[in-house]
Amino acid sequence: MRLHFQKIRPGDVEQELTQKDQFDTDKVPLIATLVREALQNVMDAKVPDSDQELRVRIAFHHSTPADRDFWQEIFKDFEGHLKASNVPIGEYKLDRPNFLLIEDFGTTGLNGAISKRDDHEFSDFWRRVGRSHKSSGKGGSWGLGKLVFPVASALRCFFGLTVRSEDSSREPQLMGQTILNTHVLDDVRYVPHGFFCDLGEDGIQVPIGDAATVERFRCATGLTRTNQPGLSIAIPFPRKEITISALIPFIIEHYFFPILTGKLVIDVGDEILSAETLEFLSQKYPAPALKDGHMIAFIKALGIAKAENVPIKVPVGWDGSSSLEAIFDDTLIQELRRRYLRGDLLHFRLPIICNSIADGKYPGSFDVYLQPAPAGATPVPLFIRNAITVPNEAGYFTNPQVFAAVVASDFVVSSFLRDAENPAHTSWNGRAEKLMSRWRSPSTTLSKIRHSAKKLDQLVGNSENIVDTDALIDIINIPKYAAAGTKKVSNPISAPPPKPPQSTPRPYKIIQNIGGFTIKGAGDSAGVELPMRINVRMAYAIGRGDAFKRYDRNDFSLNKMNDLQIKAEGATTQSISDNVFLIEGDVPDFSVTVSGFDPNRDIIVQSKRVRT
Structure with a gap:
């Protein structure tokens, strides 16, 4: 098994894989993306019509001195390509890799041809980025999601060992991949993708099937798969923020439903996340939704x-x-x-x-x-x-x-x-x-x-006029004991209640419409000084959390052509940001109507007078 990069020919278009950046952002950290992407494809790759338990193993493995020669041989050409791509090696030793392991059981593995390109999972996983041919509703699609594996490695590489359900021999197939940058090494320009593999007759990358090499690799990485169908991922040089204690809260947050309903069991380090243990572990590793x-x-x-x-x-x-x-x-x-x-x-x-x-x-x-x-x-x-x-x-x-x-x-x-x-x-x-x-x-x-x-x-939920005879049983079925002492007689003559103070009319009101809303001035009765300035912000309602903090301009935007429409009468408007605008009402009965929202979603509108 050697590292192979293809050379860029004079007429080829150079293309960097910029999608790597979306897997580690301020909003969604790498650990959350790793958990979600890896396990999502596991869930989709379950063996159809099988009662076999879907199980995932996540663990770390430290290589031993006995394996140094093995890793030196595998990574012997890697260092030059890393340096040419400006990937810092730093403290990492190529002959002493540590590994993050993600193995799934009860799944189909990467079916399809291994020595040619076709429209099945093996080619989708190893030979395509951003596109898959998997029919909808079946198996993991492995479009962009697999990019999270090299992103999780400080040296941008990973290995995959698969046993395929359609292969009656149950022979494991091993291959590795690195995604660097377009780079020049010894005056030769190379593509970003490199493969740890053998080469077929036409130069296509093919997996290692040699039993001795596969077994040596399996032992050196700590993988447990032998002949069970599924996929085992080994990520060398995992980034330091990826730890067992960091992974578990995200696993609970994103996969509590299949775990609690008995569809999924995950072994993470020494912990077992199952329907029986999740309630306890959700307290040990707090998950807000389950608190x-x-x-x-x-x-x-x-x-x-x-x-x-x-x-x-x-x-x-x-x-x-x-x-x-x-x-x-x-x-x-x-x-x-x-x-x-x-x-x-x-x-x-x-x-x-x-x-x-x-x-x-x-x-x-x-x-x-x-x-x-x-x-x-x-x-x-x-x-x-x-x-x-x-x-x-x-x-x-x-x-x-x-x-x-x-x-x-x-x-x-x-x-x-x-x-x-x-x-x-x-x-x-x-x-x-x-x-x-x-x-x-x-x-x-x-x-x-x-x-x-x-x-x-x-x-x-429309319970009006519904009588449930048991609804108050816990309240009204209480013995009543006689109170001691004399009975207090209320004063038969009582002063009339004071008149409530007269309310001040609101200067404007917000009226909900289908697919929008109208802000309308109250007229002369409000007695407000003109022009009246109102700051308005909008967001779609969400089930939990602050709708305005989680506002997404892809939902709607004042700054997109033909997205929202504002019609003003007796007022002018000014866009402040994608979901905030300012009204300046020039007459007491001004009207501003905003339309173009999804009529099937609830809109939250907040408004505030701006006094000059």
Whole structure:
């Protein structure tokens, strides 16, 4: 196994891999990205229709003096390329690497041809960046996500050992990769990508299959895989901020749902994160969403309801009806509202049609779970595709008093949502390129899924005129004891209450419209000095946290052409930033209307008078 770089020919276009920078930012640190990207692809690569436990091992391994000759041979040409790429070696010794290991079991491994380029996982992982051919809903796509592995290495390299489920021989295949910069070494210009591999007849990079070399590598790195299908990643020279104690809180934060529902077990150092241990470990390694225990209880109840599989079946046509009351039986609605009022968890299954451009209409379904939260709880809405949480979708359910989960496990719907996901797997985009190329009217379909929990909560949460005879049993079923002493007689003549002070009229009001809002002056009755100046800022509502701090200009922007429209009468406006503007009202009954927002999302508007 040697390091191979391809030479740049005179007519080739040089291209640096700038996407590496997005894996370690002020907002999302490297450790969070490493956890999310590595485990997301593990979840997607689960062996289909298998009851085998999905398990991940994360560990560190220190090389031994006995392995120095082995590593000297593997890395003997690496130092020159590192220096030519201006990658500082510093204190790291190429013959004494330490390793971060990430191994998955119960997965398919990297299937596909190993000695030629094809449209399957092996080529997607090793031979493509930013694009995959994996059919939606299946296996890890390995688009940009795999770039996190070299980014996690101080010397920008990693190795992969895979056993492939389609290979009956179960022979492990080993290869390594480094991503540097375009560089010149000994007057030869090289591409950024280098491979630790053998070369095929046509010069293509092929993995090491020699059993003795693979076994020596496995022992020298501390990998445990022998012939079990799956993928083992070995990252030499891991960056110093990556530690077991730093990894565990992010694993809990991003993967508590599949762990608590028994879909995933993760061995991290000496800790085992499972459905049985997560509650304890979430206290040892604090995770804000799980701090009060209520969220854990909800997810465990959800897991039980999912296993029992007795959902309330929402009638066909729910997604085309303006009111769910029109399609549900009245008796059932009243019963659901009584149960909801008591705090029961309700499990719904909703049918939906996903219209494929290639194959026509596919019937699918997804589940919604709702449960009123007890006092003191801080619910975080969950939007889940195949046990992978998509955190930025939480803003589509804004009831802070209800636990809600939208779960897509059905092949059709999970395929559709997989195509809608952004590269970081944190949100769905109704206009994503892959989604638009595969599905008809995808924005409409996605909107129905996003707002399903909100519509159902509005249906069952409307408890007006519902009488639950047990609702106050813990309060009114208390023995009443006679009070000692004489009975106090109230004064039959009491002074009339004082008149409340006359309120001062508000100088303006905010009126909600479909897809926007209007700020309107109160007229002459307000008696304010003109011009009246008002600072206004806007954001979409989110399930948890400060909506303004988490504002994203990709949601909307005053500075984008044809994004938002402002119509002013009797006033002028001035844009201050993407989501802040200033109104200067010249007449008492001025009016400023802002439109162009997503009509399916709630808008938060804050305003403040600016006095000169």
